[in-house]
Amino acid sequence: MTRYxxxxxxxxxxxxxxxxxxxxxxxxxxxxGPFDGERRLPPEIEANLKAAYNLDAPLLLQYGRFxxxxxxxxxxxxxxxxxxxxxxxxxxxxxxxxxxxLGALVCxxxxxxxxxxxAGLKPGGLLDTLLMAVSNLNIAVPTIVAAPLMVLLFSVTxxxxxxxxxxxxxxxxxxxxxxxxPLSAEIARIMRGGIAETSLEPFVKTAKxxxxxxxxxxFLHLLxxxxxxxxxxxxxxxxxxxTGSVVAEQIFDLPGIGRYxxxxxxxxxxxxxxxxxxxxxxxxxxxxxxxxxxxxxxxPRIRVAQT
Amino acid sequence: MKRSSEQFFKSSPLVIVAAALLLxxxxxxxxxxxxxxxDGEAMDFEALEAPPSLSHWFGTDLxxxxxxxxxxxxxxxxxxxAFIAVTVSLAIGIPWGAAAGLAGGRVDQLMMRxxxxxxxxxxxxxxxxxxxxxxxxxxxxxxxLGAISWLTIARIVRGQTLRLRNAPFIEAxxxxxxxxxxxxxxxxxxxxxxxxxVYTTLAIPAVxxxxxxxxxxxxxxxxxxxxxxxxxxxxxxxxxxxxxMLLFPALCLGITVWSFNTLGDRLRDHLDxxxxxx
Numbered sequence: 001m002t003r004y005x006x007x008x009x010x011x012x013x014x015x016x017x018x019x020x021x022x023x024x025x026x027x028x029x030x031x032x033g034p035f036d037g038e039r040r041l042p043p044e045i046e047a048n049l050k051a052a053y054n055l056d057a058p059l060l061l062q063y064g065r066f067x068x069x070x071x072x073x074x075x076x077x078x079x080x081x082x083x084x085x086x087x088x089x090x091x092x093x094x095x096x097x098x099x100x101x102l103g104a105l106v107c108x109x110x111x112x113x114x115x116x117x118x119a120g121l122k123p124g125g126l127l128d129t130l131l132m133a134v135s136n137l138n139i140a141v142p143t144i145v146a147a148p149l150m151v152l153l154f155s156v157t158x159x160x161x162x163x164x165x166x167x168x169x170x171x172x173x174x175x176x177x178x179x180x181x182p183l184s185a186e187i188a189r190i191m192r193g194g195i196a197e198t199s200l201e202p203f204v205k206t207a208k209x210x211x212x213x214x215x216x217x218x219f220l221h222l223l224x225x226x227x228x229x230x231x232x233x234x235x236x237x238x239x240x241x242x243t244g245s246v247v248a249e250q251i252f253d254l255p256g257i258g259r260y261x262x263x264x265x266x267x268x269x270x271x272x273x274x275x276x277x278x279x280x281x282x283x284x285x286x287x288x289x290x291x292x293x294x295x296x297x298x299x300p301r302i303r304v305a306q307t
Numbered sequence: 308m309k310r311s312s313e314q315f316f317k318s319s320p321l322v323i324v325a326a327a328l329l330l331x332x333x334x335x336x337x338x339x340x341x342x343x344x345x346d347g348e349a350m351d352f353e354a355l356e357a358p359p360s361l362s363h364w365f366g367t368d369l370x371x372x373x374x375x376x377x378x379x380x381x382x383x384x385x386x387x388x389a390f391i392a393v394t395v396s397l398a399i400g401i402p403w404g405a406a407a408g409l410a411g412g413r414v415d416q417l418m419m420r421x422x423x424x425x426x427x428x429x430x431x432x433x434x435x436x437x438x439x440x441x442x443x444x445x446x447x448x449x450x451x452l453g454a455i456s457w458l459t460i461a462r463i464v465r466g467q468t469l470r471l472r473n474a475p476f477i478e479a480x481x482x483x484x485x486x487x488x489x490x491x492x493x494x495x496x497x498x499x500x501x502x503x504x505v506y507t508t509l510a511i512p513a514v515x516x517x518x519x520x521x522x523x524x525x526x527x528x529x530x531x532x533x534x535x536x537x538x539x540x541x542x543x544x545x546x547x548x549x550x551x552m553l554l555f556p557a558l559c560l561g562i563t564v565w566s567f568n569t570l571g572d573r574l575r576d577h578l579d580x581x582x583x584x585x
Binding site for chain 1: 420424426428429430431432435436437439440441442512516519520523524526536539540543546547553557560561562564565568569572
């Protein structure tokens with residue numbers, strides 16, 4: 001097991017390194033630079049600024065310096081946000097983004113698991129048809145439509161929830177729901193399939209024949225076996241959550257790090273985009289590592305096959 | 308094959324509804340701009356931000372452009388995005404999966420590890436980065452969307468290839484001295500085509516949604532061209548004063564995504580069942 005975990009850890013580190021390298025060179029190779037604003041700077045001043053930020057050095061040397069600084073935990077100064085270095089911006093925004101992501105994940109899991117279990121226990125039944133129809137609708141209404149509608153209905157018209165900002169728990173309810181709902185539909189579909197298939201397995205029949213009560217069968221026998229396909233979906237789900245949070249933070253006016261991503265790339269704020277990319281990649285890779293370890297713990301066959 | 312497709316359409320009323328809605332949407336995309344007397348870029352100054360009426364079926368937008376024509380033009384763009392992106396993803400995914408499955412061993416391990424690694428990345432964020440950095444070229448956007456969505460098809464094709472490579476009936480065909488093109492045509496392609504069609508049906512709505520997502524951020528299709536994403540994004544900005552600006556494009560987008568998903572799901576169930584019977 002240790003060997004398996006170490007191997008996965010190494011794989012994650014290599015992936016992180018590749019992502020950082022690719023994004024670094026992608027940013028630098030793109031036309032434009034952080035100092036091409038609407039008002040052009042005099043060439044001498046631009047040269048001075050570039051020298052101050054090490055942007056005049058050969059690309060490989062810049063890359064080397066960036067990696068050395070990164071190894072010491074320094075992401076560098078932001079090119080567009082005044083008086084801030086990227087570390088400070090991320091430190092300020094990350095808690096908000098984490099809250100949003102966790103909230104959405106919890107909402108998606110709670111809703112998705114319960115819908116999936118109920119629907120999967122009686123596939124083809126009335127409840128199943130109804131719940132799956134709702135889930136399909138959920139997937140068909142994209143976040144960019146659902147989120148503004150939620151703001152209009154619950155914040156503007158009914159004023160149950162605050163519209164923007166991140167001051168209290170209440171501020172996170174709508175964004176987490178908007179982000180988690182499409183995901184919950186996917187989880188419900190996977191879970192329904194898992195439950196329906198596992199119900200036919202001989203060990204479930206045995207459990208029934210032994211006269212176990214149905215909640216016990218569902219939670220102790222069905223759920224663990226049916227969760228395995230779900231586990232492999234959680235990695236891509238995490239990636240989807242991060243992607244969605246870029247839009248959700250914009251619509252709900254949350255001061256997270258997602259909004260820096262598009263804006264930073266538009267302004268060629270190299271360090272800021274790198275910083276957000278690194279945080280995102282780190283989040284996804286560590287999440288995947290956890291999933292892989294959980295996989296190995298639940299299903300010994302995978303551990304054996306991959307060492 | 309014919310009887311099977313008949314069975315498929317009889318399997319559930321939802322299938323017929325989804326297929327009919329999709330046909331309607333495609334007809335609208337092809338004929339819509341021709342049928343309406345309005346031009347997508349012409350502004351009707353008599354009817355700025357007008358609600359739906361007999362002359363403007365879906366109403367007009369802030370500068371008086373007919374929303375029915377623009378929504379149908381958006382449909383053309385969205386379908387085009389889906390077509391190009393899915394073609395790109397098939398063009399990468401099928402050879403990759405087939406090569407991995409045929410090679411086997413370490414090569415297969417390495418190729419699928421790469422797929423696993425890419426699977427976890429937020430592909431759309433990379434597309435956003437590409438579009439921002441290298442300009443808002445629609446074809447770059449289409450190709451980039453395709454380039455991030457080939458992973459699933461590679462997995463599917465690899466699985467099928469592995470299964471077929473060692474299948475007794477292929478071996479029997481070889482032993483009978485049948486030519487490789489014949490075996491490919493009669494045995495391999497019919498076995499692979501089902502899952503590929505299911506994948507395609509499910510990939511189209513995903514790409515349409517991805518395009519609308521990117522257009523919402525203001526990074527997709529640029530004015531005066533339009534897409535469902537652009538229209539929905541304009542509609543959300545004006546949803547309190549003129550809800551029809553959001554309603555019709557969002558409805559078309561939702562219906563299309565729902566129809567493709569429903570058809571894909573049922574098709575998969577149908578093929579699974581046939582496999583069980585066989």
